[in-house]
Amino acid sequence: MSSVLVRRQGLLAALARRNLSQAKFARQLNCSPGYLSDLLQGRYQPSAELRDRMLAAINDAESFPNLPPVPWDDLFITTDTATSAGKEASMPATIRIFDTTLRDGEQCPGASMNTEEKLEVARQLARLGVDVIEAGFPISSERDFLAVRDIATEVQGPIIAGLCRANEMDIRRAADAVAPAKRKRIHTFLATSDIHMEYKLRKTREEVLAMAVKAVTLARSLCDDVEFSAEDATRSDIDFLCRVVEAVIDAGATTVNIPDTVGYAIPDEFGALIATIRSRVPNIDKAVISVHCHNDLGLAVANSLAAVRNGAGQVECTINGLGERAGNAALEEIVMALRTRGDSFNMTTNVNTKEIVRSSRLVSDMSGIQVQPNKAIVGANAFAHESGIHQHGMLANKRTYEIMSPEDVGAGGTKLVLGIHSGKHAVLRKLFEMGYELSDEQLEKVVARIKVVAEKKKEITERDLESIVMDETNLVTERFHLDYMHVVAGTKMLPTATVRLICGEEEITEAGIGVGSVDSVYKTIAAVAKLPHSLVDYVVHSVTGGTDALGEVSVRIQDSDGHIFSGRGASTDIIDASAKAYVQALNRLAAHLPSTLGAEQIESV
Numbered sequence: 001m002s003s004v005l006v007r008r009q010g011l012l013a014a015l016a017r018r019n020l021s022q023a024k025f026a027r028q029l030n031c032s033p034g035y036l037s038d039l040l041q042g043r044y045q046p047s048a049e050l051r052d053r054m055l056a057a058i059n060d061a062e063s064f065p066n067l068p069p070v071p072w073d074d075l076f077i078t079t080d081t082a083t084s085a086g087k088e089a090s091m092p093a094t095i096r097i098f099d100t101t102l103r104d105g106e107q108c109p110g111a112s113m114n115t116e117e118k119l120e121v122a123r124q125l126a127r128l129g130v131d132v133i134e135a136g137f138p139i140s141s142e143r144d145f146l147a148v149r150d151i152a153t154e155v156q157g158p159i160i161a162g163l164c165r166a167n168e169m170d171i172r173r174a175a176d177a178v179a180p181a182k183r184k185r186i187h188t189f190l191a192t193s194d195i196h197m198e199y200k201l202r203k204t205r206e207e208v209l210a211m212a213v214k215a216v217t218l219a220r221s222l223c224d225d226v227e228f229s230a231e232d233a234t235r236s237d238i239d240f241l242c243r244v245v246e247a248v249i250d251a252g253a254t255t256v257n258i259p260d261t262v263g264y265a266i267p268d269e270f271g272a273l274i275a276t277i278r279s280r281v282p283n284i285d286k287a288v289i290s291v292h293c294h295n296d297l298g299l300a301v302a303n304s305l306a307a308v309r310n311g312a313g314q315v316e317c318t319i320n321g322l323g324e325r326a327g328n329a330a331l332e333e334i335v336m337a338l339r340t341r342g343d344s345f346n347m348t349t350n351v352n353t354k355e356i357v358r359s360s361r362l363v364s365d366m367s368g369i370q371v372q373p374n375k376a377i378v379g380a381n382a383f384a385h386e387s388g389i390h391q392h393g394m395l396a397n398k399r400t401y402e403i404m405s406p407e408d409v410g411a412g413g414t415k416l417v418l419g420i421h422s423g424k425h426a427v428l429r430k431l432f433e434m435g436y437e438l439s440d441e442q443l444e445k446v447v448a449r450i451k452v453v454a455e456k457k458k459e460i461t462e463r464d465l466e467s468i469v470m471d472e473t474n475l476v477t478e479r480f481h482l483d484y485m486h487v488v489a490g491t492k493m494l495p496t497a498t499v500r501l502i503c504g505e506e507e508i509t510e511a512g513i514g515v516g517s518v519d520s521v522y523k524t525i526a527a528v529a530k531l532p533h534s535l536v537d538y539v540v541h542s543v544t545g546g547t548d549a550l551g552e553v554s555v556r557i558q559d560s561d562g563h564i565f566s567g568r569g570a571s572t573d574i575i576d577a578s579a580k581a582y583v584q585a586l587n588r589l590a591a592h593l594p595s596t597l598g599a600e601q602i603e604s605v
């Protein structure tokens with residue numbers, strides 16, 4: 001803990017207790033909000049006169065008759081830094097990154113992944129260096145339970161966490177699911193806001209407090225690492241929230257999470273909330289404060305950063321900001337903000353930033369949720385400098401317009417790596433360098449595919465290779481296999497497709513027409529598959545530049561119950577890629593099993 005942080009926190013807590021915003025306080029002091037903020041971050045020492053004005057405003061007996069006066073030392077320096085101020089002040093604090101892509105991210109409509117796909121994402125998260133992987137919500141379905149257990153068995157490095165509500169059945173199920181992991185965590189949650197307690201739980205405050213303590217006590221008897229989340233914390237009564245936090249720490253919680261479940265918080269308020277909890281909960285030093293912010297107002301990352309400035313030690317986030325509704329705080333943005341602005345935060349993470357872009361692509365491919373081109377850090381345009389003025393400056397010195405380098409996040413994937421003459425060994429070595437572990441069968445498929453692509457494209461980049469591997473290591477069980485396709489199209493003719501699908505033992509050939517080439521293929525495939533659904537989304541983009549580039553197609557389809565399934569395909573021919581994507585989405589639909597709990601019961605933090 002740096003002395004800067006602790007200084008800020010005492011004053012922020014005092015402001016929170018007095019319902020004083022920083023802006024209002026600055027007005028009372030007759031200083032600019034910016035100056036106050038710099039002061040709070042320890043950039044300046046306040047003058048003796050400003051110090052007296054601050055004390056007078058905080059301890060104004062007329063405005064705050066019920067609050068005892070606060071001495072200066074409580075506002076700006078606490079005892080924990082008095083002993084360790086000197087050396088530790090310059091040591092960056094390490095913020096723990098808790099990734100919930102596989103749990104909260106997966107609750108995003110259409111993002112559901114099968115166990116194989118989840119395992120692949122979990123292995124990549126381990127390479128990325130996250131501290132905790134929340135692998136799922138084991139009680140929600142048999143599939144989720146098995147996915148968490150498989151990840152706990154196979155993925156080394158990070159702590160593997162399973163989510164559960166605050167009841168015995170949920171907690172035991174989560175404990176069983178994470179049991180095989182070397183390092184495991186049970187994450188239990190319970191709502192603490194009046195609106196949730198009254199309408200959802202139908203319980204009084206005292207009942208909720210008792211339930212939380214009982215849940216944590218049980219979880220702690222099964223696992224040494226227990227996290228408790230106070231669902232809807234940002235709309236909870238602060239006194240009650242502090243009581244719950246204190247009680248669950250006493251019961252053995254090692255991490256207490258303060259989620260902004262509904263994405264309602266704004267940064268200065270949320271930072272002050274964390275500061276208040278730190279200053280008011282007497283046993284807070286026995287647990288790590290975590291935050292979990294939703295992005296309904298586009299503030300998830302800003303709120304998370306405000307929280308770490310005020311003493312939060314763990315941030316819950318997802319790759320690409322995937323998550324329910326508007327999503328969660330984006331892992332890549334949190335990590336790169338802390339790194340790029342280390343001068344301001346003096347904090348670091350254990351994340352290997354060079355794995356960020358690959359993680360982002362893997363998650364968008366596996367989940368079928370594509371990243372918008374202007375997305376910070378991982379969007380296709382995040383490092384593109386189009387304007388002439390920028391290009392001139394960039395050529396003279398990259399630092400003119402670039403605050404991070406693409407290499408820092410692993411975005412330099414346009415390097416040529418293989419050609420038509422590259423043999424199996426060259427492919428194998430390159431894949432190994434890139435961190436892929438393929439089975440012999442998968443490797444054969446990838447090598448064969450590279451030969452086909454190289455005949456058309458000549459040069460294969462790292463990015464092409466990623467796309468090919470993704471295509472050939474298809475992790476979706478194939479109920480339908482596209483065996484043959486022929487399309488006839490032109491400017492003055494009706495596009496006609498002939499398609500042969502292998503469905504188990506059966507081979508079905510069908511022909512059909514459509515308004516365009518892709519439409520004719522899709523209508524024909526749909527006629528063979530006979531699964532009721534509608535197409536909700538169809539997106540094409542090129543992997544690298546040029547008309548011979550590999551094209552990627554993502555499609556999303558919806559069944560009659562509103563479940564969404566995605567598919568992805570890559571090819572130098574866009575119709576071929578479209579057909580592959582569509583068949584993959586249909587295979588996902590065919591493999592879908594209803595979860596054991598309804599959507600209504602799966603609500604969580």
Ligand SMILES: [Zn+2]
Pocket residue numbers: 104261292294323324328604605
């Ligand atoms: Zn959430």
